[in-house]
Amino acid sequence: MAWSSREHQERAGTESALAETIFDVAIIGSGPAGYTAAIRAGQLGLKVALIESANVLGGTCLHVGCIPTKALLFNAELWDHLKHAAEYGIDGVDGRALNWDAVQKRKTEIVDKHTKGLGFLMKKNKVTVISGYGRLTGGAKNGIHTVALTGADGAKSEVKAKNIILATGSDAKTIFGLKPDDRVLTNIEMLSVPQVPKSLIVIGAGAVGVEFSSIFRSFGTEVTLVEFLPRIMPLEDEEISKELTRVFKKRGIDMNTGAKVDKIEKTENGVKVTWTGANGKPVEKEAEKVLVAVGRAPRIADVGIEKTRIEVDRGFVKVHEAGETAEAGIYAIGDIVAGFPQLAHVGAMSGIVAVTKIAGRPYRGVKRERIPACTYCDPQIGSAGLTEAQAKERGLEVKVGKFPFAGNSKASIVGSHDGFVKIVADAKYGEILGVHIIGPQATELIAEAVAVMELEGTIDELMFTIHAHPTLSEAMLDAYAAVEGKAINA
Numbered sequence: 001m002a003w004s005s006r007e008h009q010e011r012a013g014t015e016s017a018l019a020e021t022i023f024d025v026a027i028i029g030s031g032p033a034g035y036t037a038a039i040r041a042g043q044l045g046l047k048v049a050l051i052e053s054a055n056v057l058g059g060t061c062l063h064v065g066c067i068p069t070k071a072l073l074f075n076a077e078l079w080d081h082l083k084h085a086a087e088y089g090i091d092g093v094d095g096r097a098l099n100w101d102a103v104q105k106r107k108t109e110i111v112d113k114h115t116k117g118l119g120f121l122m123k124k125n126k127v128t129v130i131s132g133y134g135r136l137t138g139g140a141k142n143g144i145h146t147v148a149l150t151g152a153d154g155a156k157s158e159v160k161a162k163n164i165i166l167a168t169g170s171d172a173k174t175i176f177g178l179k180p181d182d183r184v185l186t187n188i189e190m191l192s193v194p195q196v197p198k199s200l201i202v203i204g205a206g207a208v209g210v211e212f213s214s215i216f217r218s219f220g221t222e223v224t225l226v227e228f229l230p231r232i233m234p235l236e237d238e239e240i241s242k243e244l245t246r247v248f249k250k251r252g253i254d255m256n257t258g259a260k261v262d263k264i265e266k267t268e269n270g271v272k273v274t275w276t277g278a279n280g281k282p283v284e285k286e287a288e289k290v291l292v293a294v295g296r297a298p299r300i301a302d303v304g305i306e307k308t309r310i311e312v313d314r315g316f317v318k319v320h321e322a323g324e325t326a327e328a329g330i331y332a333i334g335d336i337v338a339g340f341p342q343l344a345h346v347g348a349m350s351g352i353v354a355v356t357k358i359a360g361r362p363y364r365g366v367k368r369e370r371i372p373a374c375t376y377c378d379p380q381i382g383s384a385g386l387t388e389a390q391a392k393e394r395g396l397e398v399k400v401g402k403f404p405f406a407g408n409s410k411a412s413i414v415g416s417h418d419g420f421v422k423i424v425a426d427a428k429y430g431e432i433l434g435v436h437i438i439g440p441q442a443t444e445l446i447a448e449a450v451a452v453m454e455l456e457g458t459i460d461e462l463m464f465t466i467h468a469h470p471t472l473s474e475a476m477l478d479a480y481a482a483v484e485g486k487a488i489n490a
């Protein structure tokens with residue numbers, strides 16, 4: 001929802017009314033954390049203001065994160081299927097050509113559609129959307145907080161509310177002080193490259209790095225992935241990293257782990273990256289572009305935190321169960337929060353919890369071990385709960401079951417055999433402690449695992465839970481049974 005000039009005027013006209021209003025909650029930042037909180041607050045009958053400094057609602061996720069990357073990944077998947085068209089009995093597509101402008105156009109249309117949708121949802125839920133940059137001014141006075149607002153034109157005003165939710169999100173980290181340009185890119189520039197690059201070095205093999213590697217490899221780019229840690233997707237179960245490494249190598253991606261990047265230099269035609277490899281030897285590689293995907297820094301430097309009692313841990317805001325900070329009446333949600341993964345659905349649920357608490361209704365806090373982590377590369381990854389190593393570190397006795405997609409008939413039908421489902425269960429009671437999936441539709445399949453864990457499901461119960469045939473979800477059933485050494489199809 002880009003503000004029109006009429007909307008700007010309407011806003012100016014309501015400025016004096018704004019100064020008089022005391023909202024129940026003012027939310028700073030309209031990413032998935034902020035806009036979800038705003039919608040639920042409206043549904044709960046709260047008087048809510050949503051403050052956004054960009055000229056559109058939706059934040060990183062909608063404009064330069066989740067949605068555009070997944071749009072490109074879907075194009076990449078289709079393109080990969082077309083490479084095997086003859087195998088599927090579809091002739092005549094040998095002369096296929098990628099129309100990158102059309103790919104970009106589709107991506108933009110999806111983003112625009114959902115941006116408009118957000119505008120509609122704000123109106124439907126009576127959320128007052130306020131354009132401007134918000135800063136905290138300290139603690140509440142007589143129970144009322146004040147947000148200092150700076151408009152795009154520099155005009156200053158104030159928003160008053162009984163509660164504030166800080167949802168200002170994060171920015172891509174850079175390295176060596178390099179500012180993003182047309183050769184050294186972050187996710188923002190990568191999403192709108194004018195052409196598919198011939199070669200690309202991706203620094204960082206977390207979700208963002210592997211997703212872009214996957215997209216551009218599908219489109220024919222020569223991709224080099226460079227990761228500082230000993231394995232890619234380091235937060236996943238070790239076996240997931242191993243399988244993704246195997247498949248990425250098979251896909252022709254040059255994999256480099258334990259690699260410390262020393263230098264990035266512009267060359268005549270591109271960029272040269274120098275790193276120290278795992279064997280201690282220097283490696284040099286040149287490419288058309290470099291994507292820096294080394295993590296995301298919480299955006300809290302200039303939001304007035306220092307004027308409050310809010311506590312910060314290594315740049316992230318410390319919160320209690322419902323997102324309460326150490327300053328009474330100020331909450332924090334989303335990518336700025338300490339101790340949670342930076343994921344859209346984590347921010348969104350934290351927003352729901354915070355406003356439910358503000359409304360004085362019963363709520364359930366977000367539990368770290370019930371958060372699905374999804375990476376939409378090919379093959380996809382979906383995981384929740386403890387990895388095998390984490391369970392063992394906690395001194396838990398575990399049983400593990402693993403079922404490969406190679407034994408699943410639907411995986412054969414969709415032509416996607418790589419990967420497996422791995423279940424980590426408590427040895428004594430069979431409670432499911434962790435589920436780790438790599439393979440077709442892993443990001444959808446993980447939803448079952450989260451529901452099962454939320455209900456404290458056990459292997460005994462799930463081994464007798466009917467899964468339709470032929471489906472990819474049958475691989476879950478076989479994996480539960482594999483914990484007892486009783487998978488049917490392997």
Ligand SMILES: Cc1cc2nc3c(=O)[nH]c(=O)nc-3n(C[C@H](O)[C@H](O)[C@H](O)COP(=O)(O)OP(=O)(O)OC[C@H]3O[C@@H](n4cnc5c(N)ncnc54)[C@H](O)[C@@H]3O)c2cc1C
Binds near residue numbers: 342
């Ligand atoms: C390439 C990429 C792909 C991703 N894919 C996924 C995915 O598939 N699934 C997933 O779950 N997560 C994904 N993520 C992560 C996801 O985008 C973030 O976790 C999510 O956007 C965080 O939401 P948020 O509301 O905390 O912050 P943001 O989305 O960053 O939104 C914050 C908003 O606050 C505004 N703002 C900041 N400061 C102020 C201020 N002082 N005053 C007013 N407004 C302000 C900003 O303009 C912005 O609109 C991806 C991220 C990237 C970069």
